[in-house]
Amino acid sequence: MLIIPAELLDIIKKQGEEGYPFEICGFMIGKMDYNNGVREVVEVIQVENQNKERANDRFDISPKDYVKVESYADSKGLQIVGIYHSHPDHPDRPSQTDLMYALEDMSYIILSVKNGKAESFRSWYLKDKKFEEEEVKVI
Numbered sequence: 278m279l280i281i282p283a284e285l286l287d288i289i290k291k292q293g294e295e296g297y298p299f300e301i302c303g304f305m306i307g308k309m310d311y312n313n314g315v316r317e318v319v320e321v322i323q324v325e326n327q328n329k330e331r332a333n334d335r336f337d338i339s340p341k342d343y344v345k346v347e348s349y350a351d352s353k354g355l356q357i358v359g360i361y362h363s364h365p366d367h368p369d370r371p372s373q374t375d376l377m378y379a380l381e382d383m384s385y386i387i388l389s390v391k392n393g394k395a396e397s398f399r400s401w402y403l404k405d406k407k408f409e410e411e412e413v414k415v416i
């Protein structure tokens with residue numbers, strides 16, 4: 278389960294709308310409860326989509342940004358609990374490419390942005406090398 282404050286969700290939606298028609302992406306950092314599979318988001322950090330050729334339907338995060346966000350989270354006693362990205366004019370389900378790069382124990386929020394408006398979102402996590410939708414508790 279993913280727990281996320283409503284105002285952080287609003288930030289993600291805004292970023293998705295502002296980035297339209299391109300995919301935006303970023304990290305969710307917070308607290309992780311491995312035993313119960315609960316991830317709680319404390320902060321969201323947008324990073325640049327490194328994929329310029331297919332930014333309308335792909336996103337890449339540079340290893341540099343990953344390291345930077347990880348050490349920032351670490352300095353606050355938090356960790357990376359997930360990654361969010363937008364799907365411009367596509368549903369909020371993961372693509373084959375999303376699956377290829379997904380990691381265990383992380384939440385993947387996918388935000389569908391249609392005609393520049395954030396329409397819906399769902400969160401996914403990896404289970405037996407497949408994506409499963411997870412419950413999102415907005416607080």
Ligand SMILES: [Zn+2]
Binds near residue numbers: 362363364371372375
């Ligand atoms: Zn995707």
